Amino acid sequence: MNGPSKPVFLLVGEDRAGLGALRRALQRRLGADYQILAETEAERGLSVLRQLRERGEQVAVVIADQRMQRMTMEQFLERTHELHPLARRALLAEAFDYPAEQAISHAMALGRADMILVRPWDPADHWLYPRISFLLDSWVQATEQPGVCAVRIIAQPGAPYAHELRDRLHRNAIPFQWFPPDTRQGRQLLEQAGQDGTQLPVCVYFDGQVQVAPTVRQIAEALGLRCRPDARHYDVTVIGAGPAGLSAALSSASEGLATHRTENVEASALFILAGAEPRTGWLPGTLARDEDGFLLTGPDLAPAGGLPARWTMPRSPLPLETSVPTVFAAGDVRHGSTKRVAAAVGEGACAVQSVHRHFQQLADAQQVARRT
């Protein structure tokens, strides 16, 4: 284990021939960037991990045979995790050994292992290397390795906003690095940004911009992301993410409509509204409501028959359509709804059917207009 500290792959297994083959396969692909180490006993593997920890070396991946003589797989995984909490852990099992696969799946469900690798792995380009790449990708993300970085964030890892911020950045595939303010790099970055660290997070962007305690929206703007949806890109906007809203969004997207789901009210195309409490105070006065604030839709808009008052379309309101044409309401927010999850889900899907009918009627009308 001489030489500079390239991150380590540690392989542990009692089958010497199998271990050797795996080591050679990994060495061929990853040898330039990683040290590939192998041990034939679990205890010796743990001893190597202890030495690496003492020397401050990084362990990227530990691959261990699921069968061990002197300790259980669980014990080995637990000790590995104690020594190198961020190392990814994969377990090797024979192909079609279903009891072994079940035991590994159990370990994965409990967060003790990250992956099953099956032997034999030929062809390696299908069975081995893509899985190893997946493990490495997850390790790189977890350890925030230096590299292309859009924003460096100086903040305590356990700050109340930390989870949401990381989650949003991950979900938008924004490469970032996180530095606690009491680390050398954190202090250095704060100094460069002219900050004393009393207000966090401090964000230092790839182009030199600095923001102090920004909102998520301000971060998105600094990264040049679009924060306001462009109504021209969407056929349907769904407001609300309860059962009705999610069902509507799912139906709409799966049926080929360009769908935008929002938790705010800035969009201006077709709306489908959803909500357990009516909470309809923000709506424009033009949307007809009952005395409790629930939205009137379809036939409820004109109980005596005919078209509703101030209705601007030549057709009658479609099922679930509100008093403003092309604005639909589904779920608890609607007057007369059943106030159950299943009913809300059903209404969300039905509202999308009405949207299709509206588009179809528009297309038919345009065709007629072209002919005349």
Ligand SMILES: Cc1cc2nc3c(=O)[nH]c(=O)nc-3n(C[C@H](O)[C@H](O)[C@H](O)COP(=O)(O)OP(=O)(O)OC[C@H]3O[C@@H](n4cnc5c(N)ncnc54)[C@H](O)[C@@H]3O)c2cc1C
């Ligand atoms: C305590 C309780 C227990 C219940 N138990 C059951 C049960 O056991 N079985 C059952 O079937 N039903 C149950 N229900 C009813 C069920 O929860 C509702 O019928 C169902 O959630 C309705 O779904 P929805 O999508 O219409 O509304 P909601 O679930 O209320 O979702 C509306 C969503 O819209 C969002 N929203 C509201 N206003 C805006 C706005 N202006 N902009 C953006 N977003 C907005 C809200 O934040 C929310 O996420 C229960 C309800 C309650 C309150």
